[in-house]
Amino acid sequence: MSYVIAICHQKGGVAKTTTTLGLGAAFVERGVETLVVDLDPQANLTFNIGLEPGNAPFSAAEILTGEAAPARAAVESSLPGMDIIPSNASMLDIGRRMYQMPNYEFLLRRALEDTAMAEYAVVLLDCPPSVGPLTINALTAADLLIIPTQCEYYSIQALPDMFELVNVIRDRTNPPLTYRLLVTMFDGRGKFHATMLEQLRGYFKDGLLHTTIGFDTKLREAQAAGSPITIHAPLSRGASQYRQLAEELSPYVSAKSHVQTA
Ligand SMILES: Nc1ncnc2c1ncn2[C@@H]1O[C@H](COP(=O)(O)OP(=O)(O)OP(=O)(O)O)[C@@H](O)[C@H]1O
Ligand SMILES: [Mg+2]
Numbered sequence: 001m002s003y004v005i006a007i008c009h010q011k012g013g014v015a016k017t018t019t020t021l022g023l024g025a026a027f028v029e030r031g032v033e034t035l036v037v038d039l040d041p042q043a044n045l046t047f048n049i050g051l052e053p054g055n056a057p058f059s060a061a062e063i064l065t066g067e068a069a070p071a072r073a074a075v076e077s078s079l080p081g082m083d084i085i086p087s088n089a090s091m092l093d094i095g096r097r098m099y100q101m102p103n104y105e106f107l108l109r110r111a112l113e114d115t116a117m118a119e120y121a122v123v124l125l126d127c128p129p130s131v132g133p134l135t136i137n138a139l140t141a142a143d144l145l146i147i148p149t150q151c152e153y154y155s156i157q158a159l160p161d162m163f164e165l166v167n168v169i170r171d172r173t174n175p176p177l178t179y180r181l182l183v184t185m186f187d188g189r190g191k192f193h194a195t196m197l198e199q200l201r202g203y204f205k206d207g208l209l210h211t212t213i214g215f216d217t218k219l220r221e222a223q224a225a226g227s228p229i230t231i232h233a234p235l236s237r238g239a240s241q242y243r244q245l246a247e248e249l250s251p252y253v254s255a256k257s258h259v260q261t262a
Contacts, residue, residue: 002035002123003253004112006142010165011158012129015148015184017044018219020126022242023249025228027122028081030246032253035074035120038087039108039138040128041094046086049077050226053088061090063111064098064137071116079228083120091134098133105133105173109141122253131165139169144252145179146209151186151196182245184213211245213238 007016007023020036027034038045039060043053053059058073063085074083098104112123125138139145147162149155159181170177181204187193201208216238222229229239 001256002112002117002120003144003256004123004125004142005144005146005249006125006127006138007146007148008125008127008135008138008162009147009149009155009158010129010131010135010161011149011155014150014155015213015219016129017048017126018223019146019148019182019184019213019242019245020045020124021048021223022213022219022229022238023245024082024122024124025079025230026239026242026246028079029230029243030250031081032121032246032250033119034082035085035117035123036077036082037085037123037125039091039125039134040087041089041091042128043087043091045126046084046088048223048226049079049082049084049228051075051077051084051086053086056086056088058085059088059090060085060108061088061094064094064107065101066107066111069116070111070114078226079231082228095133098137105136105140108137109174112141121257131161135165136169136173139165139177140173142174142177143256144249145177146182147179148182148184148213149200151183151193151200156196156200179207181208182211182213183208186212186214188214209245209248211241211248213241213245216241 024036046053058068062068063070073085077084218233218236219238222232
C-alpha cells in the first residue's frame with residue numbers, strides 16, 4: 001500500500017498546495033511513483049500543475065462517491081512519474097452529498113485501498129482551508145499529516161484547533177495518525193521569524209520537521225507558470241528545500257513498505 005500524506009491546515013494561504021506540489025515533484029526526482037490528489041474545490045493544485053479543471057473526465061468527487069475507481073480518475077500530469085486526481089466543479093457540493101453517505105469519513109481511505117493504487121509509493125492529499133468532510137476524509141486516510149505553518153501569529157494561533165482535530169480523528173477514525181509541523185515562507189532577514197522558529201522548536205521538538213521552507217518568489221512564479229518548482233527553477237532555494245523535505249520524509253515512506261513486505 002502507498003504511504004499517504006495529508007497536507008492540511010484550516011488556515012488559508014500557508015503553502016499547503018505549494019508543499020503538495022513541491023514535495024511531490026521532489027519525490028518524483030528520487031524515483032518515487034507519486035500521486036497527488038486535489039481535495040480543494042478551489043482546484044489550485046490542478047491549475048498549478050497546468051491542468052484545466054474541467055478537462056479531466058473525473059475528479060476526486062467521483063472517487064469519493066464511488067462513481068469512478070481511483071485508477072480511472074488519475075491522470076498524468078506534466079511531470080512524468082507524477083499523476084493527479086484533479087478537482088473540478090463537482091467538488092463544490094461533494095461535502096453536502098458525503099454527509100448523507102454511511103461512514104462518510106472512510107470514503108477516501110477505501111478508495112485508496114484499491115489494489116491499482118499500490119503502484120504509487122506515495123500519495124499526497126492537498127486539503128482545503130477548512131475542517132469539513134473532505135479534510136476529515138483526508139485525515140482518516142493518512143499515515144502522516146503535515147501541517148504547514150508560517151512563523152506568523154495567526155498561523156500559529158490556529159494550531160490548537162488542528163491538534164484538537166487530530167485528537168478527534170485518532171479517537172474516532174484513524175488511531176495511528178502521526179503529525180509533523182512544517183515551517184513555510186520563513187524569512188530569515190529579521191529576528192521575528194527566527195525567534196518564533198526557536199520557540200516552535202523548543203515546544204514541539206521532533207514534532208517540527210527539521211526542513212524549513214524559506215520565502216522564495218520562484219515558488220510563486222512556478223505556481224503562475226503551472227509547473228513544479230523542480231522543473232521551473234531547479235536550482236532555486238525553494239526546489240532544494242523541497243528536495244530536502246523529501247529526503248527527510250523518505251524513511252517514513254520506506255518504514256511502511258518494510259512493514260508490509262516483512
Ligand atoms: N515559500 C514560499 N515563498 C514565497 N511564496 C510562497 C511560498 N510558499 C507559498 N507561497 C505563495 O503563497 C501563496 C499561498 O500558497 P498556497 O496556495 O500554496 O497556500 P494554501 O495553504 O494552499 O492556500 P489555500 O488555503 O487557499 O489552499 C501562493 O501565492 C504561493 O505562491
Ligand atoms: Mg491550497
